[in-house]
Amino acid sequence: MATTTATITLSSTDLLSDELALSTTATLTGASNSTGITNTEGLARKTLASGHAEYVLFDGASYTAAKAHKLYLKNTSTDAGQSFKITINGEELGLLFAGDWAFFPWSAHDNDCDIKIDPSADSMTLEYMLFTD
């Protein structure tokens, strides 16, 4: 069985009076079981050379619904004003600013549950990886 882990560390010495040092690791498994996740797409990069319209990154119809899929995204831009708007079935998740990353579960609960990205400028590059159950 493959073992895939995701570790996050949140740290700050000056946000609170006490040091913030949060770290946790998740072993990615299937939905409601302890079997390691079995498929992945990526690691990949995509640059939208011209135009910055909304773009389908993953089509909800292509993935089994109600599973334990996980998605990693990173905006590789170094221009602080450049962001990717991330939406799921049209609902805005948030703006991924330059250098920021995100990691979240995706249930692909129906065919409309596409993950779309909308860069704020031309020639922006997104790095991404999908783990599927």
Place this chain on the structure above:
Amino acid sequence: MAITTAAVTLTSDLLSDNMSVSASTTCMKAGTTADGLDQIEYAIVEIATGDQYDLICSTPTASKGSKLYVKNHSIDETYYVEIMIDAQAIGRLYAGDWMFIPADFHDANADVEITALNGTNKIEYALLHEGTALIAS
């Protein structure tokens, strides 16, 4: 300016080549490189089954650089929470899983909603933000 760093490492032996991906970012206010996020809500709550709850009870300022971390501390592998934004399902956070997203609360309906399934789930969350609309007493 407060400096808060968020780092991730993904490792896997799923592929023929072992994979290790790392990324780190300093959590900044929207569109800046000079001003870090300097406000935080950090808590742990137990979510009972049966109802959908707003995870963040305050109203963060819309379309900013807020970051949301959520971890499911459940141990039973069948336990999970459904994460939704404005009634749109995002994904299921199973026992032991965590997530980290930019959460821009783009309008008044863009609440982060959470529903526990199969048992009471213990949820840890941290919201780094640029300000919230406080409720007058």
